[in-house]
Amino acid sequence: MANNNNSFEGSSSRFSKRSTQELTKVEEIKRERRTNTNIAFYKLFSFADNIDKILMFFGTIGATGNGLCQVLVAVFFGDLDDSFGLNRTSNVLQEVSKVSLRLVYLAIGSGVAAMLQVACWTVTAERQAARLRVLYLKSILRQDVTFFDKEVNTGEVIGKMSGDIFIIQDAMGDKVGKLIRCISMFIGGFIIAFIKGWLLALVMLTPIVPLVLVVGVMFIFMSRQASQSQKAYSKAANVVEQTIGSIRTVASFTGEKQAIEEYNKSLQKAYRYGVHEGLASGLGLGSAYFILFCNYALAFWYGGKMILEKGYTGGSVLSITLALLNASMSIGEASPCLAAFTAGQAAASKMFETINRNPEIDVYNNSGIILDDIRGDIEIKDVGFGYPSRPKERVLNEFSLLIPSGKSTALVGGSGSGKSTIISLIERFYDPQSGGIFIDGCNLKDFQVKWIRQKIALVSQEPTLISTSIRENVAYGKDCATKEEIEAAIEIANATKFINSLPEGIETNVGERGTQLSGGQKQRIAIARAILKDPRILLLDEATSALDAESESVVQEALDKIMVDRTTIIVAHRLSTVRNADNIAVIHQGTIVEEGKHFELLKDPEGAYSQLIRLQEVNQTKEQLCLDDSQHLYTESRPESSNNYDTTSIKGTPKTRLPRSSDTRLKVSKKLEKTHVTRLANLNKPEFPILLVGAIVATVSGSALPVSGLVYSNILKSFYEPPNELKKDTQFWSLMIVVIATTLLISSPLETFFFTVSGCKLVQRIRSMCFQKAIHMEIGWFDEPENSVGGIATKLSADAAIVRVLVGDTLAKITKDLAAAIVGTVIAFRASWFLSLIIIAMLPFMMANMYVQNKLAKGFGTEAKKYEKASQVVNDAVSNIRTVASFCVEEKVVELYKKESKGPIMAGTGQGMISGISYGITSSFILLVYAASAYAGARLVQDGKISITDTFRVFLAVFLTAVVIARSSFINDFKKAKSASASIFSILDRESKIDLSKEDGLTLDQSKGVIEFKEVCFAYPTRPYMQVLHGFSLTISSGQTVALVGKSGCGKSTVISLLQRYYNFDLGQIMLDGIHIQDFNLKWLRHQMGLVNQEPVLFNDTIRANIMYGKEDGDATEGEVVAATKLANAHEFICGLQQGYDTMVGERGVQLSGGQKQRVAIARAIMKNPKILLLDEATSALDAESERIVQMALDQIMGSGLPDLFEPEPRSPSGATCAFTLAAFLSERAL
DSSP states (O other): OHHHHHHHHHHHHHHHHHHHHHHHHHHHHHHHHHHOOOOOGGGGGTTOOHHHHHHHHHHHHHHHHHHHHHHHHHHHHHHHHHHHHSOOSTTHHHHHHHHHHHHHHHHHHHHHHHHHHHHHHHHHHHHHHHHHHHHHHHHHHHSOHHHHHHTOOHHHHHHIIIIIHHHHHHHHTHHHHHHHHHHHHHHHHHHHHHHHHHHHHHHHTTTHHHHHHHHHHHHHHHHHHHHHHHHHHHHHHHHHHHHHHTHHHHHHTTTHHHHHHHHHHHHHHHHHHHHHHHHHHHHHHHHHHHHHHHHHHHHHHHHHHHHHHHOOOHHHHHHHHHHHHHHHHHHHHHHHHHHHHHHHHHHHHHHHHHHTOOOSSOTTOOOSBOOSOOOOOEEEEEEEEOOTTSTTSOSEEEEEEEEOTTOEEEEEESTTSSHHHHHHHHTTSSOOSEEEEEETTEEGGGBOHHHHHHTEEEEOSSOOOOSSBHHHHHHTTSTTOOHHHHHHHHHHTTOHHHHHTSTTGGGOBOOGGGTTSOHHHHHHHHHHHHHHHOOSEEEEESTTTTSOHHHHHHHHHHHHHHTTTSEEEEEOSOGGGGTTOSEEEEEETTEEEEEEOHHHHHTOTTSHHHHHHHHHHHHHHHHHHHHHHHHHHHHHHHHHHHHHOOTHHHHTOOOOOOOOHHHHHHHHHHHHHHHHHHHHHHHTGGGHHHHHHHHHHHHHHHHHHHHHHHHHHHHHHHHTSOHHHHHHHHHHHHHHHHHHHHHHHHHHHHHHHHHHHHHHHHHHHHHHHHHHHHHTSOHHHHHSGGGSHHHHHHIIIIIHHHHHHIIIIIHHHHHHHHHHHHHHHHHHHHHOHHHHHHHHHHHHHHHHHHHHHHHHOOOHHHHHHHTHHHHHHHHHHHHTHHHHHHTTOHHHHHHHHHHHHHHHHHHHHHHHHHHHHHHHHHHHHHHHHHHHHHHHHHHHHHTTSSOHHHHHHHHHHHHHHHHHHHTOOHHHHHHHHHHHHHHHHHHHTOOOSSOTTOOOSBOOSSOOOOEEEEEEEEOOTTSTTSOSEEEEEEEEOTTOEEEEEOSTTSSHHHHHHHHTTSSOOSEEEEEETTEEGGGBOHHHHHHTEEEEOSSOOOOSSBHHHHHHTTSGGGOOOHHHHHHHHHHTTOHHHHHTSTTGGGOBOOGGGTTSOHHHHHHHHHHHHHHHOOSEEEEESTTTTSOHHHHHHHHHHHHHHHTTSOOEEEEOOTTOOTTOSEEEEOTTHHHHHHO
16 A cells, blocks of 8 residues: 555656746747747848948948959840841851950959958958957846846857857858849849849749748748747757766766767757758759749740740850849749748847847946945845745845954855855845845945946856966956965965975966865865955855865965955854854844854854754764874874885886877868868768659759750850741740759658758767767776867867868759769760860869869868857856856956957958959959850861850850859868867777776676775876876775875775776776776776765756756656755755756856755765765764764665775764875875
């Protein structure tokens, strides 16, 4: 019966969970529908300056002129037709020469116009995109913390800065010039047509309405699909950011499989929308071609009739038809431009919404009170507050507190009681819903935000550092800080000694989120940063929680010094640190239950403060006993220690290291330059049948235009025949054009569909493979600056998209161009091999110019890669937004971003100029070849070596083939894809030194848990010449609890990292049950261990999902989740939340207090049911009561006969069977 009840309860819980998730999903869908509106296209240019306007003006003039030049080509071709058809005598050469000379003049004009078109639009797009990046970054940094809690996450921002911005730039660049050129061709073509023969032109206008309808429907559908695709890729980018940004947690819990599945789900959605978009494009293009070619058939048939009835010439019919041909083909040419505009609008929609958003707490708003200085009197009056993401859950209830100037006030109480919330309100990260906060009698809301924050310094419970040098991290505390000021702050924070021991000293890069430093070292850097700020109000949120005993006492002394004459608010769980506070406020459930000085509060033995003191005294008694025992044991064992360890072997430790990944990457990339196309083809091998069918269809589609040239030559011939033959032949050949139109109607959608499927599949596969490969890399790989979150996100977004263009659009173009070239060449040679050879002899000039363009032009893939450093700046700033806001370094971040972006911007501008010049010369060469070909044909006709009909066939075959090739940009696409594929294969080709994906290795049915370190030497890969462990030896028996204590940076956390195989050690051995840990299956090995970090990392998901992450594959019952949270003392506070276990924790758990996050992390570790428990300051963020209960739970788990290795806070190694002090490890053993 009990089982039935439990089953019923579990079913009810799961039903409740599904219901909540369904409601959340419905709300998300509604929100997406509200925001699913693209911005107007012209608004993309909202941030153009005067120089951009000038560039756009000349670019528009150039594009318009270039389009009109193409229209004039139709007029000159009509003149050439009449010169050949009407002059069958010796006058042919003379008449043709006149027209050829006009073509030469037109070539010069076309070259200048084409150069202006491409150069001006490309340069202005680069400039405006650079400005848009900065504006978006400014707007992101300008937003209040509520915005990051509810509306955006770091992954989305990185995705937009490293991917979407290039889509917007493409929509603002030469695509606009192409569209203007197309419009110019469209309008100019109709004007010429009506001048030459309005009646025939009027007949040819009949298909405009159906053509507009087809293009319009295609555009609307593509717009919707592009928008959905962008959302799917944004979700994928968020998965990348969360996974790579928390890679140590992911590796510890073997969560790689879950991350890959989540990432692949988003990619599958994006693939589906991409295929729909491609199918819509193909259907629209095929329908447009059908309408246009049917129109040509009508034109030639009706043109023949006009020759007979209205006296039109064959040349005038040709000019009208070619003019309208150019006009109509411009619509097809505009299709990719419209697709780019649609994608650009979809990408810009959210960015512009952010740029235009005015936050309630605006750091850039210069209005507000600015005083000469402040005294620092703080009054919190009847404040009521609930976090915006959970507005119905009150954290503070009519909270009131008076903090006098120059005095220190301590806030103590249980985790989640509202202590850190007070800090956030004083920093004005949020505004209270009721009541007010007053500084020197003025409402905090009335001050200028930036000015008042400059008077306040915050040292958080979890120190956040930027991925730059120690010096620059400290310098964030003050603008234009001198070297002496920085060094003085470091000295006060007791950080000088460890910094000087680093190879690069103060210039040492701290790594992403400070991963290259220990927790205590990071905290001291954060304290130095606050000291440099010299604030009037000092906020210390567990400022010394991560320090060892010695460092804590020194830093506390330093803090006591700088607290003098400053208003100080101290949030602490460790009550010994607040004994000297001028006032202590005990907070419970958002209200003050007790207030007074330390000894005053102790007078009430039943008071809340006295109860907290008694709880900690119990822990301190245990601590003292443990320390006494440890000292006694250590004194007895000293002589033995000196005999067992010999330092001479350490002196001979070689300093040679394995080559760094960045060294091997250069060799790999050079090799890839030659083989990337073949390798991409291999990656697309599963779609080879689809590509083959697509290539066959594309061949048919590409052959249509040269074949139509053959048909046109026969029609031109019939225009100069006797009336009866003219009428008969024009009817027949017009029907042949209808056949070609039908072929294109069928082939275009099929071609686009097949290549889109192949291209989208390749992108999906590349992104999935790269992500899968990346997250299986060893942790040392992520320590490299080039493998930051921003850099990897760029490779997965921009580079993969470029490769998709190569396989999708470009492969289709190549196939069509090749088919057109072959068919056109065959037609031309059958007509006249001699004239064909003359024309082909001139083609190398065009090919040589295209080769120069290929060599000089820099692709967008290279630009995206160069922006990796800039993307990392964004990642650091957004992921640490509270630190950025607290220290008012928004402008400094923007300046750093500008600095990192300067090189790519200059490269892009240079590319634009070179591309413009190359395109201009190419455009001129094409027309010069036409002029020379016409002259050569006329000379051969005059010499009687070729007929006029064959001249038409050769000329039209070459002309239409050249049109296809000239309008193709696959050479540039190849350049882009070459660089992008090299970037992608640099990830795919690198073999991880510690690869979780490998299935080989030993597994045991049952691990005893005997751990042994033998003479282990280790240095971090990024600092190979700085040894962290020197011949480290330690044995941990099964069921034994061992505590590692010592100074910050002495190697405690390193031991845990090596045991989890985050890194490979240089010398020595680490054994589990007598077997080398390298011999075990890595996934099995990590499953035996449960880790609770010093700084808990939670994912932006529900509490339930975060806890279930501890279970393999995330498959856990509701009962297991509840049991784990009860053991971790988390069930009660979770049930107190409005959405309970379905509460979103926010990015990096910002919606929970430090203690709440730590308890969720402990519950996650408990869910894993590990054989070996690794606790790295696992209870450092808990209040006394929670710590006591959680410690009991941990003791219960550790009492199950399993080994436990933990790095305790210096106050509580109680209960450890054996404690090892790692401070000055070598010198201690040498005594």
